[in-house]
Amino acid sequence: MTASPSSSWLLQTRSLAVVYSNGYQALQPTSLTIRPGEFLVLLGASGAGKSTLLRSLNGLVRPTAGELLLHDIDHPLSGGRALREHRRRTGMVFQQHHLIGRQTVLANVLMGLLATRSSLRSLAPWSKDDKEKALSALDRVGLIDKALTRADALSGGQQQRVGIARALIQQPRLMLADEPVASLDPHTAESVLQLLHDICKTDHLTAVVSLHQIDFAKRFADRIVGLSQGRVVFDGKPAALTDADIQRLYTGNVSHDAPETHLDIPALCAA
Numbered sequence: 001m002t003a004s005p006s007s008s009w010l011l012q013t014r015s016l017a018v019v020y021s022n023g024y025q026a027l028q029p030t031s032l033t034i035r036p037g038e039f040l041v042l043l044g045a046s047g048a049g050k051s052t053l054l055r056s057l058n059g060l061v062r063p064t065a066g067e068l069l070l071h072d073i074d075h076p077l078s079g080g081r082a083l084r085e086h087r088r089r090t091g092m093v094f095q096q097h098h099l100i101g102r103q104t105v106l107a108n109v110l111m112g113l114l115a116t117r118s119s120l121r122s123l124a125p126w127s128k129d130d131k132e133k134a135l136s137a138l139d140r141v142g143l144i145d146k147a148l149t150r151a152d153a154l155s156g157g158q159q160q161r162v163g164i165a166r167a168l169i170q171q172p173r174l175m176l177a178d179e180p181v182a183s184l185d186p187h188t189a190e191s192v193l194q195l196l197h198d199i200c201k202t203d204h205l206t207a208v209v210s211l212h213q214i215d216f217a218k219r220f221a222d223r224i225v226g227l228s229q230g231r232v233v234f235d236g237k238p239a240a241l242t243d244a245d246i247q248r249l250y251t252g253n254v255s256h257d258a259p260e261t262h263l264d265i266p267a268l269c270a271a
């Protein structure tokens, strides 16, 4: 099913579910509608299913049931041209950056263009235009002066900025960021997340970002989707997230009959 180009939604999951090959159901049937330009943060304890949901949005994890709908591409996860087109327009930012350490920063950013090219074209050398695009992406993340530095000579925060530039060069409309600041110190994490947020807002990109830091989620998200044991247990604006919701998210305590576990919520928020 396809909606009109002026659609008020970019993507929808309809009862999307994932059972891994060992039989574990990491994502229960999940239906979400994600609007263009929305900065959506996925929260939940370790193992709640955040990465599984996020990666199923571009087929890095294959859903075993349900559907993913895009407003302008039919059956985006069906493979072939539809999946290629969906991935071409989807930037990914990973916790561990996945940079090639011995290559320059510029070369790493150019790698982002591979997602947009046929395998034949990707054998050709980078053009002047390609390099200008890469430098422009580096400029946006404040690293143009590091273009010719080896990637492994950068700090963790700088490497993550390169990861953002590599995603940006694809000119995506959807950004999927899987715990993009989990391995950074709190100050660097905040500046990298602020940058990602600002770029998404300026370019009107839709973002789905998994995070562990509740305070960042509250500050940056337009909408928080909270997962517990593969199920959505919260979906709303940051201001609507209560201490009880947080408790439920981080204890997996979805049953009202289950014994309560008390968490130090202020400490969690500040972590």
Ligand SMILES: Nc1ncnc2c1ncn2[C@@H]1O[C@H](COP(=O)(O)OP(=O)(O)OP(=O)(O)O)[C@@H](O)[C@H]1O
Residues within 6 Å of the ligand: 020, 021, 022, 024, 026, 044, 045, 046, 047, 048, 049, 050, 051, 052, 053
């Ligand atoms: N390839 C796999 N095969 C089997 N089980 C898996 C696989 N990948 C993840 N899981 C399991 O699925 C559940 C959800 O994992 P997922 O990585 O989506 O959680 P998460 O919320 O992103 O966790 P974290 O915050 O620790 O990254 C976990 O119990 C995990 O062990």
